[in-house]
Amino acid sequence: DGGITQSPKYLFRKEGQNVTLSCEQNLNHDAMYWYRQDPGQGLRLIYYSQIVNDFQKGDIAEGYSVSREKKESFPLTVTSAQKNPTAFYLCASSITGAVISSYNEQFFGPGTRLTVL
Amino acid sequence: ILNVEQSPQSLNVQEGDSTNFTCSFPSSNFYALHWYRWETAKSPEALFVMTLNGDEKKKGRISATLNTKEGYSYLYIKGSQPEDSATYLCAFPHYGGSQGNLIFGKGTKLSVKP
Numbered sequence: 762d763g764g765i766t767q768s769p770k771y772l773f774r775k776e777g778q779n780v781t782l783s784c785e786q787n788l789n790h791d792a793m794y795w796y797r798q799d800p801g802q803g804l805r806l807i808y809y810s811q812i813v814n815d816f817q818k819g820d821i822a823e824g825y826s827v828s829r830e831k832k833e834s835f836p837l838t839v840t841s842a843q844k845n846p847t848a849f850y851l852c853a854s855s856i857t858g859a860v861i862s863s864y865n866e867q868f869f870g871p872g873t874r875l876t877v878l
Numbered sequence: 879i880l881n882v883e884q885s886p887q888s889l890n891v892q893e894g895d896s897t898n899f900t901c902s903f904p905s906s907n908f909y910a911l912h913w914y915r916w917e918t919a920k921s922p923e924a925l926f927v928m929t930l931n932g933d934e935k936k937k938g939r940i941s942a943t944l945n946t947k948e949g950y951s952y953l954y955i956k957g958s959q960p961e962d963s964a965t966y967l968c969a970f971p972h973y974g975g976s977q978g979n980l981i982f983g984k985g986t987k988l989s990v991k992p
Contacts, residue, residue, distance in 0.1 A: 765921070794979070803882070803982040804967070819979065851922070864910055866924030867980065 764788065765870035767852050772875045774839070774846065782837045782873045784852030791857050793835035794867065797821060798849040807850075810835055811857075839875060847877045880904055882970045884983035891958050891990055898954045899986040901968030905949035912969040912980060913942055913953055922967060925953075958990040 765786045774780045786793065792811050796804040806819030810829040824843025829835055835854075839846045853867040883902040891897050903911060910929045916922040926935040931946040939956045955962055965987045969980035 796982075801984065803984045804969075804980075805982075806979050809979060864927060864929060866912065866914075866927055869921040869923070871921050 765852060765854055765868055767850075767870035767873050769873060770871065772873055774875060774877050776877060777841045779838055779840050780875065782839070782850055782852075782875070784835045784837065784870060786833055786835075786852075786854045786868070786870075788854055788868060789832070790854035790868070791832070792855045793829065794853040794855075795819075795825075795827065795835070795837045796851045796853065798851065798872075804851065807837065846875055849874050880970065880972050880981050882968060882981050882983040884966075884968055884986050886986060887984065888987040889989070891988070893959060893990055893992050895958050895990075896954065896956045897958055897988065898952050899966065899988075901951045901953070901983055903949050903951070903968070903970040905947060908946045908949075909971045911944055911946075911951050912971075913951070914967040914969065915964045916967060916985070917964040925966075953986075955988070958988070960990045960992050963988055963990045 768783045794809045795807040797807055798804050805821050807821055807825050808816055808819050808827040810816040813829055813832050816827050816829050824840055826838045850873045852870040855865045855867045885900050910927055912927050913925040914922040915925050926942050928944040933944045935942050942953045944951045965985040967982055967985045969982045972981050
């Protein structure tokens, strides 16, 4: 089945550690996104990638890094510089990230819940 | 700063009730308005992508209308069922450069009691 997978489902991090969240899609989509959800807040964009080897900061990129070496993969690293990393992280993809992407729905993974101990 | 507002924040209804909720968005530079349903322990799924003023879309018992001039969309659920319990998100594409990114509202959490 086509879709987006995220791993792990739950992740625990000690203070000062970097951790990487995995996101893989087999939908052949060009664009991929990382969102963060906090209680009482809407989904907020961390990073997005319109195409392989290209990515852009979203609204809350500080303390995060990404790579897009393959079309199907868009891992997110939460670095020790992220002051409040405990949150639910969602990965998404869409056919394209260009202007016409406004007409294309985004497909979401099941999410990773990160907790800092 | 673009803002997408949804109301109410939460809604509790009985099975069989019909209900509706609102999404408000900037009326300038409109491209599209997205509605997503997010059930607990599942991934958000797209319900509708609406692009034309006055448009009405329907999927089963769920329908949505769009007013781009005044900047709002309504989502209606007719005869709510327990399986409709979910958080309903709306999202508005915002363009910086050539990319279009979705600005999400905080959602309306619907609980349907049998």
